[in-house]
Amino acid sequence: MTLTYAIGSTNNVEATDVVVGPLEDAARNANLTDYESVYRRSIEDPQGFWAEAAQALHWFEPFHTVLDESNAPFYKWFVGGKTNMAYNALDRHVQTWRKNKVALIWESEDGIVRTYTYWQLYRDVNKFANVLKSLGVRKGDRVAIYTGRCPEQAIAMLACARIGAVHTVVYGGLSTEALRSRIEDAHAKVLVVADGSLLNGKIVKLKEIADQAVDHAPSIETCVVIKRTGHDVDIRNGRDYWWHELMSLPIASARCESEPLDAEDPFFIIYTSGSTGKPKGVVHTLGGYMVDVYTTLKYVLDFKEEDTLFCTSDAGWIVGHSIVLYGPLMHGITTLMYEGAPAYPYPDRWWHLIERHGVTLMFTAPTGVRGLMRYGDAWPKRRDLSTLRLLACAGEPLNPEAWRWFYEVIGQRRCPVIDNWWQTETSRPMISNFASLPMKPGSCAFPVPGVALDIVDEQGQSVPPGVEGALVITRPWPSMLRTIYGDDQRYIDQYWSRYPGKYLTGDAAKRDADGYMWIIGRTDDVIKVSGYRLGTAEVESALVSHPAVAEAAVIGLPHPVRGNAIHAFVLLRAGYSPSEELANELKAHVGKVMGPIAKPETISFPPTLPKTRSGKIMRRVLRAQALGEPLGDLSTMEG
Known part of the structure; x- marks a missing residue:
């Protein structure tokens, strides 16, 4: 596919029309050069696909059954096998x-x-x-x-x-x-x-x-x-x-x-917070996690023997388990762990780490990219980033403007940007771009081999391209959570009851005409204004595309006429100051990018946004504060 790079153009190109790559060197040397055939095999013969994948690792005793579905949704993988x-x-x-x-x-x-x-x-x-x-x-x-x-x-x-x-x-x-x-x-x-x-x-x-x-x-x-x-x-x-x-x-x-x-x-219990109640102890078991993480990361992060991987996450989060530790070590590569903050003592700390240790792969979160983008291009340009060959990002949708900065300034247009979607519950990327495929800024591209998914309406029926719906996983996968620790019923109720036989991710998504996936945001982060469904991530992306905006969060609040109205919270880049004039300019900008229905009712300029310690904006906290409601579980919020 030819390169049709259009970010930064003055032609108001829609994000879905922007295609970058594939980058020739990365595509030629990728571990996954024929995505379509590998993916098709994984869906047509999942048992054979996963049985073959498991042979790359050591088993003290072989498994006799790849997948036991007899007690769904309590699936079992690689039954009878013993490993470590x-x-x-x-x-x-x-x-x-x-x-x-x-x-x-x-x-x-x-x-x-x-x-x-x-x-x-x-x-x-x-x-x-x-x-x-x-x-x-x-x-x-x-x-x-x-x-x-x-x-x-x-x-x-x-x-x-x-x-x-x-x-x-x-x-x-x-x-x-x-x-x-x-x-x-x-x-x-x-x-x-x-x-x-x-x-x-x-x-x-x-x-x-x-x-x-x-x-x-x-x-x-x-x-x-x-x-x-x-x-x-x-x-x-x-x-x-x-x-x-x-x-x-x-x-x-x-x-x-x-x-x-x-x-x-x-194998481990990892806690993830809900909107109310106590945190959920997500249970992962050994064999399925091990085989799936090993196989998936070989394709998604394109591991090579000589790689040094720098993942900015902490092992308190699933990314730290799979990307900092177990994934790279199973593959025999070098993993870099950094203790501190990305902008201390200066905003080039991450870039200095890459230069000092010859990092080839970088994995971070969109909030990290946007946070450092605020400091401008000069800091990364002080450092030698020439060893980098691949950039990866997950956590929230990576808006096109941040994508552009990551690709152009950090990757210097040499490195594929592997945007991927996953959850604590999935333990590894489920939707991702790959080094051999064209990239669309803002899209996490295609299901990873072994993942069967769908986008459905409220009745559980598949929706056509361009229509938003609930993202569901339609088949079990090896690294899936097995239960919520001590609460099997909560596991069933939360993940498997809304659409029987399908795993409910809790996220809304859509496919474009080329089959690329676009994550809209949590289903409880979809705002219905005058009957129109608007994803918070889309409105936030429109705000961040304005040169004054570093980061944004939007929520929906009740409105007597439209049902809900959009309220935006905006962090400004250096050199800009809050004003009513700027607020009106941002409203007009969103209206131009998304249409008048998406214009925020109000825009405020707080000094910070409430986030989890992994960097995700806690929109439910903003909503609860605005409505004077209980704030729910705050155990994962930044101090």
Whole structure:
């Protein structure tokens, strides 16, 4: 397909008309060069497709059934197989020339760099696995991890995987109540916690937060404390032990055999917040997660042996599990973990990391792209970004203007932008562009091989191209969530009851005439104005396309005539100031881009927007504040 690059044109080109690429070098060398045939095979013969994919990894005992659908929606994958994630992420490689290849690079916010080869990481994981055993942790026990981004976070996760303990990683910096509720819900036995971590030049006092949480979490028997910042913390005799002291004892042998685990054994619990009520403990099992993440990332991120991957997420989120840790290590590449904030001490920190460590793949969130775009082009242009070959983004729709900046300024028009859509519940990208395909800015393109999806109306019937509807997954996939921890009925009610036999994603989407997918936003983020359905993401994208706007969030509020009216909250770029004149200009701009029906009723200019700590705008909080309603679960909101 020829390049019809039109972003930045003065011709008011619609986003769906903009096609970029494919980029010749990336397409020629891609792992997935024939998307259509691979995807078709995965849909026509899913059992054969996944059985073949599983052979790339190590099994202590082979599976006898690829998919057991007898108790839907409690599907089982690779039934009868026994395997181990730590073995596939480490042992496989230390038996080859990769033994002394760098597996993990860690850089702290204050510039400390630590590296681990596959052999060194393997030994430390074995040692901590033996430490956990000495503390009474057995297969199936839950271990909570609350550390900030540090090497010990990865080591603790892999050590749990090695012995069959179930880890639940909590974002370092969530509140005392958020940590307590997750520990309590999971009935965690051990807490791995850092004394603190650095963020924007300040110490986040993790141990202090953890002490308050554990005081009200009686399931915790032991806390293992990592000395990261070295500030004074309270060490309670009989409960708290220093990581470095335990790792120096004879109990911490560097030999620990991987436990052969059943493919359907619980692997980890990861919490995601709902609009009301307590957070949901999403349960993922071992075999399906392992095979699916390995296979999907080979296609989506186009892993090569020589790659160094920099993913900006934290393991408190699913992206950190799959992209920072398990995905790259299963593939035997190098993963870079960064502790701190993207703009500290200067707005080129990420770009400096890429230059310093020769990063080839970058994975981040749209909020990160938009946030750094606010500082202009000069900061990234100070750095050598020539090692980059692929850029990836997920979390929210990547609006076309941010896409353009990512592609032109960071990727220098050399790197495919792999926009992809997924969820905590799916554990890996479900819709994505690929290095061998043309890109449409703002679209996440096509279903990943192995994913059968549809867009349906309120009656569950497929809608034609150009019509918005509910995005559903029509078949089970290996890395799917198995349940909500301790609440099977909530799992059924939330995901499988609206359209029987179909998984409800909770997102609205549409296909264009070329088959490209466009995520509109959460179905509760669709505003109906005078009978017209308007996605918040579309209105926000229109606002952000104005040169004054860095970021925007819109909500719908009741209106006596139109049913709902659009209210916008706008963060401005440097050099612009709030004014009534600018608000009117932005309203007119949205009307020009989307039509008069989409013009906001009001525009305000707050200093910040409420976001989760993974960077997603919490529109429901804005709506609740405006209506004077309860704010719901705030455990994942930024402090």
